[in-house]
Amino acid sequence: MKTIRVLLADADGENREYLLNILEGDPDIDVIGEAGRGSEVLEMMADTRPEVLIIDADLSDRDNFEVALDINLKYPSTGVVLLAQEENVSLLKRAMQAGVREILLKPVSDGELISTVKQVAEAYRITAESRKETAEPAKDSGVLGKSQPVLQASKIVTVFGNKGGVGKSIISTNLAVAAAARHQNEVALVDLDLQFGDISLMMNINPRKTIAELMQESGELTADLVDEYFYERSGVKVLSAPHKPELGELVTSFGVETVLKICRQMYSYTIVDTPTFLDDTTLTALEMSDVVLLLISLDIPTIKNIKKGIDILESLKMLPRTRLVLNRSSSLSVGLEPADVEQVLGMKIAASIPSDFKITVSSVNRGTPFLNMSPKAPISRSIVELFNTIDQSK
Numbered sequence: 001m002k003t004i005r006v007l008l009a010d011a012d013g014e015n016r017e018y019l020l021n022i023l024e025g026d027p028d029i030d031v032i033g034e035a036g037r038g039s040e041v042l043e044m045m046a047d048t049r050p051e052v053l054i055i056d057a058d059l060s061d062r063d064n065f066e067v068a069l070d071i072n073l074k075y076p077s078t079g080v081v082l083l084a085q086e087e088n089v090s091l092l093k094r095a096m097q098a099g100v101r102e103i104l105l106k107p108v109s110d111g112e113l114i115s116t117v118k119q120v121a122e123a124y125r126i127t128a129e130s131r132k133e134t135a136e137p138a139k140d141s142g143v144l145g146k147s148q149p150v151l152q153a154s155k156i157v158t159v160f161g162n163k164g165g166v167g168k169s170i171i172s173t174n175l176a177v178a179a180a181a182r183h184q185n186e187v188a189l190v191d192l193d194l195q196f197g198d199i200s201l202m203m204n205i206n207p208r209k210t211i212a213e214l215m216q217e218s219g220e221l222t223a224d225l226v227d228e229y230f231y232e233r234s235g236v237k238v239l240s241a242p243h244k245p246e247l248g249e250l251v252t253s254f255g256v257e258t259v260l261k262i263c264r265q266m267y268s269y270t271i272v273d274t275p276t277f278l279d280d281t282t283l284t285a286l287e288m289s290d291v292v293l294l295l296i297s298l299d300i301p302t303i304k305n306i307k308k309g310i311d312i313l314e315s316l317k318m319l320p321r322t323r324l325v326l327n328r329s330s331s332l333s334v335g336l337e338p339a340d341v342e343q344v345l346g347m348k349i350a351a352s353i354p355s356d357f358k359i360t361v362s363s364v365n366r367g368t369p370f371l372n373m374s375p376k377a378p379i380s381r382s383i384v385e386l387f388n389t390i391d392q393s394k
Helices: 013-024 038-048 064-074 089-098 110-141 168-182 211-215 223-227 245-250 253-266 280-288 300-315 338-345 357-366 378-391
Strands: 004-009 029-035 052-056 079-084 102-105 155-160 187-191 231-233 236-239 269-273 291-296 322-327 349-353
Touching: 004 013, 004 038, 004 110, 013 029, 013 052, 013 110, 029 038, 029 110, 038 052, 038 064, 052 064, 052 110, 064 079, 064 089, 079 089, 079 110, 089 102, 089 245, 102 110, 155 168, 155 253, 155 280, 168 187, 168 236, 168 269, 168 291, 168 357, 168 378, 187 253, 211 245, 211 253, 223 253, 253 269, 253 280, 291 300, 300 338, 322 338, 338 349, 349 378
Parallel strands: 004 029, 004 052, 052 079, 079 102, 155 269, 155 291, 187 236, 187 269, 291 322, 322 349
Antiparallel strands: 231 236
16 A cells, blocks of 8 residues: 555644554554644645544644534545544534544554554545546536446335334335346335334345445445445345444435435335334435335224324325335234225225235344245235336336
8 A cells, every 4th residue: 555644633742642653653654744733734734635634532722523524625535533532423423524534432542543544545545546537427427427327217115104013124125125026236225214224134134334324424425435335135235224223313314315316326226114203314215205105004003193194295295106005914903994994094005915924024033035035925926016016107
């Protein structure tokens, strides 16, 4: 690796000396400057143009996040590494907004500091080379790279239900698999249940990167960058929910909008799983959807909640894009019939998914979509039929 140019900013002289000794002990790193104040950092940037700025939380004259934001805006080729005492949601949100690339908790070890600097520098070098290679095509293709055709007939399908336990995630997973059987490698599955998403579990994925990490990327999101966060299973590209519920706060409605716009251009179908409540990110997904699958089951609490959901969708003028899907249609009900539900909700049931407790539980436990496990089972055939109705409406 070529010598990495590093600027070190820390108001604590002793700590700065400690970090300097670690960095200068590596032959690939060149510390080209030191600063103890935010104003000094900004003055030195124009002359030194470092690849990596290491900035401590304590800068006497300016907020370190303000400095990081200034650097990110004026010098996008410099990666910012923040040193902090503790990591929490508030810090992560501010760091993401300021364009911070990595956060290291103090006291930082020699190996962790060196490896982080090298990873950040390498990532920015790769990005810089990619921008050079795709600069001209990008003028014509927006966020897409040279090799990415725009899929004019692509669709975003959001699976929604404002009552827990209606089976959104398992329907989303198997619907994506059904779509991929016809559109191999042209189907995305996005888990927007940001607190308790189960898509990665159902697809047997242990993701290192999730949508939370994607939201922390500095600079403009591109198709090539977003693709790095998807994991392939059964011909489906999966973007997983955050590892921890609190990290869901890092995902913004603007970020979701950007990701779904890129997905629309990269994939024929994007299936979106959602939580049981309406928040900004869920509303964004619903508003961008070509089809909304509203899941219901034959029980009074679900019907009561779904009625409220329909009222909300109607107020947002989304009902023309909404299709009512009855899940577990063959299970025992409490005196309710599908016709009764249609009358109460004022909507026709567009599709029915039969119950199959044995297959669905086995599917979840094994991390294998039931469409792959038992493709001829009635529940699998019903998913294929549901997808056919969506696919034929193109």
